[in-house]
Amino acid sequence: MLYRENVGRVHALCLRMARDRSEADELTQETFVRVWERLGSFRGDSAFSTWLHRVTVNVVIAELRRRGRWRDRFTSAQAEDFGAAQPAFSAGGDLDLERAIARLSPQARLVFLLHDVEGYQHGEIAELLGLAVGTSKAHLHRARGLLREHLSR
Amino acid sequence: MKWWLRWRRTPDLTPEEGAATDALVARARALPREAEPQRDLWLGIRNRIELAQAPDPARARGWRTRVSVPVWAASAAALLVLAASVGTGLWLSRPPSLDDPAAVRALADSLRDRDGMSGMRHNLLELLGERRDQLPPEVVAAVEKNLAEIDRAIAEIHIAFEKNPNNAALQFLLAEAYRREADMLEQLEWWTSTREPEAHS
Numbered sequence: 543m544l545y546r547e548n549v550g551r552v553h554a555l556c557l558r559m560a561r562d563r564s565e566a567d568e569l570t571q572e573t574f575v576r577v578w579e580r581l582g583s584f585r586g587d588s589a590f591s592t593w594l595h596r597v598t599v600n601v602v603i604a605e606l607r608r609r610g611r612w613r614d615r616f617t618s619a620q621a622e623d624f625g626a627a628q629p630a631f632s633a634g635g636d637l638d639l640e641r642a643i644a645r646l647s648p649q650a651r652l653v654f655l656l657h658d659v660e661g662y663q664h665g666e667i668a669e670l671l672g673l674a675v676g677t678s679k680a681h682l683h684r685a686r687g688l689l690r691e692h693l694s695r
Numbered sequence: 696m697k698w699w700l701r702w703r704r705t706p707d708l709t710p711e712e713g714a715a716t717d718a719l720v721a722r723a724r725a726l727p728r729e730a731e732p733q734r735d736l737w738l739g740i741r742n743r744i745e746l747a748q749a750p751d752p753a754r755a756r757g758w759r760t761r762v763s764v765p766v767w768a769a770s771a772a773a774l775l776v777l778a779a780s781v782g783t784g785l786w787l788s789r790p791p792s793l794d795d796p797a798a799v800r801a802l803a804d805s806l807r808d809r810d811g812m813s814g815m816r817h818n819l820l821e822l823l824g825e826r827r828d829q830l831p832p833e834v835v836a837a838v839e840k841n842l843a844e845i846d847r848a849i850a851e852i853h854i855a856f857e858k859n860p861n862n863a864a865l866q867f868l869l870a871e872a873y874r875r876e877a878d879m880l881e882q883l884e885w886w887t888s889t890r891e892p893e894a895h896s
Contacts, residue, residue, distance in 0.1 A: 545737055550729030557730050567732055574740045639722050658723040690715045 559602045573601045642692045654685035
């Protein structure tokens with residue numbers, strides 16, 4: 543079943559991007575509803591997993607925008623809060639890195655996740671997030687610097 | 696050069712920072728890509744799909760008003776539209792395909808219990824015959840019509856399957872068709888077993 547085969551991948555992506563478990567649950571559900579609605583438009587030009595991944599990213603970003611967080615979080619230069627956020631993944635994997643990523647500002651976190659974890663190019667990220675390519679690069683540079691610093695402590 | 700190393704040697708990085716960035720990106724690439732949700736999300740997804748797909752809410756609402764038929768009526772109607780789109784070739788003209796053979800096999804495995812499904816269907820149809828008198832005639836007619844149309848859709852999916860046996864979307868739809876049919880009949884059994892005959896007159 544499509545859901546069973548892909549829910550782990552979709553949920554992981556939602557969890558890292560949204561950083562909140564209940565919100566990730568909602569976004570995962572929204573993604574599969576969207577997949578169902580759009581399955582007929584999938585032409586097979588790319589792998590199904592690639593298409594599903596893109597749908598997931600679009601759903602998360604659209605939802606962040608819809609909830610009004612986008613403007614607040616993505617247009618203002620926020621200082622990273624390295625004291626409050628919790629990691630998206632509470633068990634297994636690289637918890638130090640997960641924790642550090644979770645503490646990045648939303649814009650830096652999303653660019654880092656999309657580029658360094660998920661393999662998107664800056665042009666794609668800029669299009670998805672509505673940023674200039676240079677801004678995406680700047681966010682990545684900043685995110686990497688903060689993570690290096692945090693992980694070296 | 697790996698794609699993720701393209702940005703490691705930005706001019707303002709010292710060799711140490713560059714090495715640390717390489718290590719950081721390698722760790723990022725090694726992060727787990729899967730995380731199962733802590734609760735089953737499928738029911739919510741299914742309900743939302745059914746609500747979104749219901750083609751004739753007025754009719755479904757009318758059913759519920761008259762005979763308290765639950766959501767399954769709208770669900771079945773939604774399935775019919777979807778299944779009919781398969782039968783008419785709407786999906787076949789643009790067949791989705793999965794790139795993961797394991798996913799295709801898993802979908803095929805979900806269909807293996809077809810015989811068991813058929814037996815249950817037979818039993819429930821017998822039950823429908825036995826309790827026909829307890830049901831309003833319009834419900835009996837609607838159920839029989841829906842069953843016939845689902846059967847027709849299933850037959851058409853099977854025909855499409857013969858031409859494209861590895862099409863995951865068809866497998867998914869077929870499994871869904873069987874499940875919806877079983878759901879409808881199970882709901883019918885529950886409905887007739889929990890109501891007094893005079894309540895339907």
